[in-house]
Amino acid sequence: MTANNLASKDFRSALGSFATGVTIVTTVAPDGTDVGMTANSFNSVSMDPPLVLWSIGKNALSQPAFATAGHFAVHILASDQQSLSDRFARRGEDKFAGLELERGPGDVPLLDGCATRFKCRTAYRYDGGDHDIIVGEVLEFDHFEKHPLVFHRGRYSAVAPAASERELAGQSLDFLLVRAQFAASREIHKELARADLDDNEYFALTALGVRPLTIGEMNEIGQFYACIVDHAAIDHMTDIGLIDVNEGADGKITLTEKGHILVLRLLAIGKDSEQTMLDQFEPWEGQFLKDALRRIGRTTPSVAPTPPAVKD
Template sequence: MIEAKSLRDALGNFATGVTIVTTSHGGRNVGLTANSFNSVSLDPPLVLWSLAKKSSNIEAFTSVDGFAVHILGADQEALSNRFATPGIDKFEGVEFETSAGGVPLLQDCAARFECRTAYRYDGGDHIIFVGEVLDLEQSEKEPLLFHRGKYARKTFPGGGDGQNRRDLNYLIARAYFMLTDDVRLEARGLGLSQVDHYALSVLMQGGPATVEEVNSMLDASGWQWREDDIQRLVAEGYIELSEDASIALTKAGRETMIGLFAKAKAMEAGAQKAFSAGELDQLRSLLSLLLDTLDHHGDNRSTQHLEVMNALQTDQDD
């Protein structure tokens, strides 16, 4: 008797691409992340994918006559994670167009196939969907890969890997922006610009301060908090001014910042799931070594600013 876990672990050795399958059912856009995709035939053009019978989306896909399969690019991990997360509006904030048949079509993928549902087969605990390809788009993007339960990196001949060959500045900057993108989007939805977010973070950690004191901390970031920014946030109830010209967070402002910090920590925790404990320790050690190598200015203002940000995150952990 083959155990399900043993079979799953063995099958995990087969590296696959990552897809998002979308459709529309009952006036609602539906989408999910899947790696159970494969080609069937070139003539006629057929592809297949499968969905667990216990999936909350099974009724939608078994009730419609069309769907779209999107092969994700290597830069679309965040999109893959979003469509793999239950209980959220997966299309919120995501750019897409709609096919003539009403199926949502995601943008900037490695490839995309618009399909008519040709056959459905019972596949044990899954339903297998076979689609006739009606239209397709493709690009030169590197594909996103999945191996042994986590995202993998494409290995190139001659050693090394395409991701590792990229510029170090690019990799670090892209990782930062991908980790914090959802937080920036949520802050923007609350009416907070990036400079607002930075300034309120300084007040959260250091307590009431004058605009000059806040701007001294923001200086390394290239941002400056202006009088019109301050008056707008006073009017919106995030901060209040005292007679000694200091600025403090209101109760609403503090609660908002706690929510944004919690969002940031959740994003960080989600990203860490891709690594083992040993890999995380190694990553932290390497980044710390890089910072020690670069931190050769005793009065480095950017270091001071980042130390405030780190203290804020630590305070929320305690």
């Protein structure tokens, strides 16, 4: 597309490929009339100070009110608020008739039933072609656990209803941790399957990669990872040439050279998987995630050790 036909229907349609939420922005006019309109130009701007923006058409009947308003409120609509969105997208109607309202800073009208409400002080206004860009500093906000209404290609939709798997993971930290661990260890598990090893044997090999251990010592550590290394596992790993059991007094088990090579390969796969996971995050988020998991693992009372069943 060239600059000549940018203002065309095609440009509008190209912009419509950007899926957004839907908001209603409200304020109060100098004569005390409540004013509001549907807007999907809303976006976040800054965390510190907390700033948001939206833009209003210069032809909108609400424009003069927003051009002077000291405060406004942005309501991110919930998936069941399509008719409210339609009502506030109609030009000049008495959009507030019959609605129960609360009042926010600057006496602006606040609507009920939305997913999130930002109460803002007008911080800046900029000219933006046929729109005014309005930047607000968020003074307060209310966040409700509701699915948002979505607008895409000129149509409303909702975020796809969560599949039951996602519902589970969305509900509880326990499920989130298990789900994340499953995803994080997918590549390791492929390698373990190739080497005919299970999770307990994987744990044992990794622990032996640090230093020689007896079965008892391994199980003392293993209880924190829900791993039990029994004699069948030891025999299996001995048979396939990964470990040597010292039959002498100390009963220590060591990795063979083949065992060392496998542990190094598993470590490298683990590092790769970790990098892939952390690439989704800002560095500080990755660090925060690790710290949070470390704290949960150390301090949660329910992981108090249970004595292992297996003896040396």
